[in-house]
Amino acid sequence: xxxxxxxxxxxxxxxxxxxxxxxxxxxxxNSMYWYRQxxxxxxxxxxxxxxxxxxxxxxxxxxxxxxxxxxREFSLRLESAAPSQTSVYFCASSEGYGQxxxxxxxxxxxxxxxx
Amino acid sequence: xxxxxxxxxxxxxxxxxxxxxxxxxxxxxxxxxYWYRQIHSQGPQYIIHxxxxxxxxxxxSLIITEDRKSSTLILPHAxxxxxxxxxxxVRARLLxxxxxxxxxxxxxxxxxxx
Numbered sequence: 462x463x464x465x466x467x468x469x470x471x472x473x474x475x476x477x478x479x480x481x482x483x484x485x486x487x488x489x490x491n492s493m494y495w496y497r498q499x500x501x502x503x504x505x506x507x508x509x510x511x512x513x514x515x516x517x518x519x520x521x522x523x524x525x526x527x528x529x530x531x532x533r534e535f536s537l538r539l540e541s542a543a544p545s546q547t548s549v550y551f552c553a554s555s556e557g558y559g560q561x562x563x564x565x566x567x568x569x570x571x572x573x574x575x576x
Numbered sequence: 577x578x579x580x581x582x583x584x585x586x587x588x589x590x591x592x593x594x595x596x597x598x599x600x601x602x603x604x605x606x607x608x609x610y611w612y613r614q615i616h617s618q619g620p621q622y623i624i625h626x627x628x629x630x631x632x633x634x635x636x637s638l639i640i641t642e643d644r645k646s647s648t649l650i651l652p653h654a655x656x657x658x659x660x661x662x663x664x665x666v667r668a669r670l671l672x673x674x675x676x677x678x679x680x681x682x683x684x685x686x687x688x689x690x
Contacts, residue, residue, distance in 0.1 A: 465619075503663065503680030504620065551619050563608075565678060567619030 463487055465568035467552050473574045474542045482537040482571050484552030491557040493535035494519075494565065495527060497548040504551060510535055512557070542575045549573070580664045585685040588658075594651040596684050598664030601645045607667060609640060610678070611649045613660040620663065620680075623649065654688045661685050 468483045486493065491512045496504040496519075506519030510529040524546060526538045535554075539546060549572050553565040581599040588594040600609065610625040624631055624638045626647070631638045637650040651658055661683040 503682060504678070505680075506678070553619075564610075564622045564625070565620075566622065569619050570617070 465552055465554055465566055467550075467568040467571050469571060470569070471572045473576065474539075475576050476543060478542050479538065479540050480542065480573075481539075482550055482552075482573075483534070484536065484568060485534045486552075486554040486566070487533065488554060488556075488566065489532070490554035490566075491532070492555045493529065494553040494555075495525075495535070495537045496551045496553065497521065497546075498551060498570075499548050507537065507550075539573075542573075544575045547573060547575045580666055580681055582662075582664050582681065582684045584682070585687070588651075588654045588686060588688050590656060590688055590690050591653055594654040594658065594686060594688070596649040596651075596662050596664075596686065597646065598648070599646045600664070600666045603644050603666050609638065609644075609647050610665040610667070611636070611638065612663045612665065612678075612680075613658075614663070614683070615657075615660040623662075654686075656688050656690065659686060659688045 465486045474480055494509040495507040497507055498504045505521050507521055507525050508516055508519055508527040510516045513529055513532045516527050516529055528536045549570045551570050552568040555563055555565045608625050608627050611623040612620040613623055614620045624633055624636050626638045626640055640647045663680050663683040665678050
């Protein structure tokens with residue numbers, strides 16, 4: 462039981478390049494999330510997927526797209542990377558909504574540097 | 577979602593109890609208090625949550641005041657591995673159709689010393 466896994470661990474991009482961050486969970490969770498964390502800051506929600514087949518914007522969605530590929534996998538795509546997107550990206554999942562289901566479990570993060 | 581206020585940093589001696597306070601004076605009746613922590617460079621880790629009653633699990637205890645305007649996370653016997661940033665988060669219980677958003681503030685940086 463690996464929990465939440467993310468690939469890659471590190472990535473360096475040039476401005477304008479595109480890439481996809483992958484996230485998978487093996488806990489049979491319904492909901493999945495993408496956050497970014499800038500140095501010395503708290504986490505900010507980019508996009509989330511409440512259940513398979515649905516996605517919605519969070520606090521800072523501009524410059525990103527997401528795909529809930531199936532129940533296990535939720536990817537984050539940067540179509541044209543910008544230096545302002547240099548950050549650590551965390552994926553998380555939760556069983557769903559309601560008492561006892563809202564706890565989120567986080568992956569180890571992807572460190573992205575955009576030059 | 578209610579806003580939270582936490583001290584920027586705290587120190588604790590190894591083996592002693594670490595008591596981390598959180599003020600959430602604008603909390604409403606259906607809002608839960610959640611605690612997460614983030615050890616350097618790792619993903620946040622869930623610790624505990626509660627609504628009205630005090631809660632305890634294998635990691636920590638959560639004490640919520642009667643008026644629910646503040647709470648304290650207690651690590652009963654702090655170890656060096658407990659050195660981390662601790663986030664107190666307050667948010668509403670969701671109805672179906674809502675989304676599960678955690679708003680992370682700056683948190684409290686806890687340093688556990690030998």
